Amino acid sequence: MSILQLLEIKHPILLAPMAGVSTPELAAEVSNQGALGSLGLGANTPEAAKAQILKTQELTDQPFQVNFFCHQSEELNTETAQQWIDYIRPQFEKFDATPPTQLNCIYPSFLDNDDYLHVVLETRPKAVSFHFGIPHPHQIQALKDAGIITMVSATNLLEAQAIEAAGIDIIIAQGIEAGGHRGIFNQHFDAAIKTYDLVQLIAQHCTLPVIAAGGIMNGDQAKAVLKLGAAAVQLGTAFVQCKSSSANAAYRKALFSQNITQISASLSGRPARGLLGTWHTQLDSPNRPKVPAYPYTYDLAKQLMSVASAQHDFSYGAFWAGSNVGQIRELEAADLVNQLVLEIKTN
Numbered sequence: 126m127s128i129l130q131l132l133e134i135k136h137p138i139l140l141a142p143m144a145g146v147s148t149p150e151l152a153a154e155v156s157n158q159g160a161l162g163s164l165g166l167g168a169n170t171p172e173a174a175k176a177q178i179l180k181t182q183e184l185t186d187q188p189f190q191v192n193f194f195c196h197q198s199e200e201l202n203t204e205t206a207q208q209w210i211d212y213i214r215p216q217f218e219k220f221d222a223t224p225p226t227q228l229n230c231i232y233p234s235f236l237d238n239d240d241y242l243h244v245v246l247e248t249r250p251k252a253v254s255f256h257f258g259i260p261h262p263h264q265i266q267a268l269k270d271a272g273i274i275t276m277v278s279a280t281n282l283l284e285a286q287a288i289e290a291a292g293i294d295i296i297i298a299q300g301i302e303a304g305g306h307r308g309i310f311n312q313h314f315d316a317a318i319k320t321y322d323l324v325q326l327i328a329q330h331c332t333l334p335v336i337a338a339g340g341i342m343n344g345d346q347a348k349a350v351l352k353l354g355a356a357a358v359q360l361g362t363a364f365v366q367c368k369s370s371s372a373n374a375a376y377r378k379a380l381f382s383q384n385i386t387q388i389s390a391s392l393s394g395r396p397a398r399g400l401l402g403t404w405h406t407q408l409d410s411p412n413r414p415k416v417p418a419y420p421y422t423y424d425l426a427k428q429l430m431s432v433a434s435a436q437h438d439f440s441y442g443a444f445w446a447g448s449n450v451g452q453i454r455e456l457e458a459a460d461l462v463n464q465l466v467l468e469i470k471t472n
């Protein structure tokens with residue numbers, strides 16, 4: 126069965142799930158054009174995730190995917206956390222604020238309890254994708270029994286082979302160019318493979334359909350990865366600027382005025398690619414202390430972002446973007462999908 130049949134879409138194009146940027150309106154706009162819309166729900170409570178899915182189902186009768194995080198939960202090392210808080214303290218003091226005394230686990234993993242699974246089983250989106258790892262066997266089985274298509278991000282061949290062995294339906298090959306968090310299973314190991322090379326490698330060694338993600342901003346780039354063995358493409362950065370995303374004004378402005386991105390784990394505790402900000406230029410010095418575990422580190426960063434932005438300093442923002450952000454175009458989501466379809470069809 127082709128990926129178009131599997132996902133019941135007209136075009137081999139997926140909107141990337143983007144926690145903090147996804148909205149039901151953006152997902153529905155993409156799905157209504159015959160591509161696959163998506164909701165990044167990893168930062169939501171199960172109740173909020175359910176509300177977003179129901180809202181999307183009100184806006185479209187077309188298929189869409191939802192996305193959750195499958196990170197291995199780590200205990201917070203209190204000494205590491207204290208050193209990190211002390212390191213970041215002067216940044217808070219710039220705004221006459223004090224950092225929190227403790228860091229919280231702001232996002233539970235899909236692996237840690239079945240509340241998210243129950244939301245998916247109850248609301249039945251067409252597909253569910255996972256970042257940072259593979260769900261438990263009982264979770265995969267329950268999704269299969271419900272007829273929901275499963276997809277997991279891979280950043281190297283070992284992860285792709287583990288995804289295939291687990292009985293997942295589709296592999297998302299996330300190249301090093303990708304905006305947002307690296308989908309790496311082990312946060313201390315990153316093979317850092319380019320999208321084009323990763324697609325070829327996975328397509329050669331695995332039998333599952335492969336979706337290419339990372340650095341794809343136009344139809345020419347999409348065509349190139351489709352030729353290399355990808356069955357479809359997934360774009361994130363290109364859609365962040367759409368009016369129906371929830372990106373704030375500072376983020377939108379930065380997307381069109383900056384074009385340098387960097388991978389850093391200082392914001393969240395896991396490596397993620399975003400536009401250069403204070404984290405990269407001032408805090409990521411080689412002598413900085415070790416960052417606490419994900420997502421505890423993100424708790425601190427989000428509090429600093431909120432303190433700074435209240436005083437109109439947006440340089441601490443988590444402005445996730447892929448390395449080809451310089452090629453971003455100002456287009457509504459429906460127009461962007463139609464433009465990509467046209468460009469893919471044109472020789």
Ligand SMILES: Cc1cc2nc3c(=O)[nH]c(=O)nc-3n(C[C@H](O)[C@H](O)[C@H](O)COP(=O)(O)O)c2cc1C
Pocket residue numbers: 141142143144146165166167192255256278299302303304305306338339340341359360361362363365445446447448449
């Ligand atoms: C703002 C933003 C948020 C993201 N959030 C998620 C997420 O919640 N879940 C996920 O699986 N991937 C997430 N990603 C990664 C995308 O799925 C995808 O790999 C990436 O956008 C592809 O690269 P591109 O941005 O160059 O198109 C995010 C990417 C961006 C840009």
